[in-house]
Amino acid sequence: MNEQTTTRMRQMKFFGMLRAFQTSLESGKFNDLTADEMVSHLIMEEWDDRYNRKIARGMKNARFRYSASMEQVQYDTSRTIDRNLVNRLSDCTFIEKKENVLITGSAGIGKSYLASALGQQACTMGYRVIYASTNKLFTKLKMAKADGSYVSEISKLERQQLLILDDFGLQPLDAQNRSALMEIIEDRHGKASTIITSQLPVSKWYEIIGEQTIADAILDRIIHDAHRLNLEGESLRKRKRRTDNDTNETD
Numbered sequence: 001m002n003e004q005t006t007t008r009m010r011q012m013k014f015f016g017m018l019r020a021f022q023t024s025l026e027s028g029k030f031n032d033l034t035a036d037e038m039v040s041h042l043i044m045e046e047w048d049d050r051y052n053r054k055i056a057r058g059m060k061n062a063r064f065r066y067s068a069s070m071e072q073v074q075y076d077t078s079r080t081i082d083r084n085l086v087n088r089l090s091d092c093t094f095i096e097k098k099e100n101v102l103i104t105g106s107a108g109i110g111k112s113y114l115a116s117a118l119g120q121q122a123c124t125m126g127y128r129v130i131y132a133s134t135n136k137l138f139t140k141l142k143m144a145k146a147d148g149s150y151v152s153e154i155s156k157l158e159r160q161q162l163l164i165l166d167d168f169g170l171q172p173l174d175a176q177n178r179s180a181l182m183e184i185i186e187d188r189h190g191k192a193s194t195i196i197t198s199q200l201p202v203s204k205w206y207e208i209i210g211e212q213t214i215a216d217a218i219l220d221r222i223i224h225d226a227h228r229l230n231l232e233g234e235s236l237r238k239r240k241r242r243t244d245n246d247t248n249e250t251d
Helices: 002-011 015-027 035-062 083-089 111-124 134-147 150-159 175-188 202-209 212-223 236-250
Strands: 101-105 129-133 162-168 193-198 227-231
Touching: 002 015, 015 035, 035 111, 035 129, 083 227, 101 111, 111 129, 111 162, 111 193, 111 227, 129 134, 134 150, 134 162, 134 175, 150 175, 175 193, 175 212, 202 212
Parallel strands: 101 193, 101 227, 129 162, 162 193
Antiparallel strands: none
């Protein structure tokens, strides 16, 4: 009977329940449980397994640049990070409120890491997230225009509860990219959250977008009620290289 039960659990993809059932059989744990306790135990293990697999799928689908966590964010005084604001953002209520987050600062200061940490925190809380390098996203959308998959790609972005646009403003937008950005922001305005990182201060984004009327329309939707984080201080990449070199010299 137990073999038949485990086979059916596997066929129904009750993998969490299957592992708990097999472990309990081997340990004799079921002998100490009442019927309702046994059912509760199996259901809880199945629920945990499905929840963990959902998070794993979300992380994979988000395609983060690298692994990051809120616990590893550095708050030393030289970086001028608003710790209270970051802590408030980490509970992801800004996603529930459909608010945006703008993270600016020089190259290597940790903008992408912080954005990724917030994104991965959102994934663990069950939100749909996509991370994208802005330039690569625009290139992908141009290719999608050519092969007829543009509407599908835009719709995919629209469905995400959090979109991370990393390294915005590395180069000025041409007419096609400007139009794509307008469509993305318009689709998300008041419906979903966007995190944007940039080496440029927000005041310079008008020049990057170009065409004043469209720039005004885009930035009005992005900036309104957005949370802003401006990171300052020494490049973390340079600091790490210096530390590595010092370590090598003493080896």
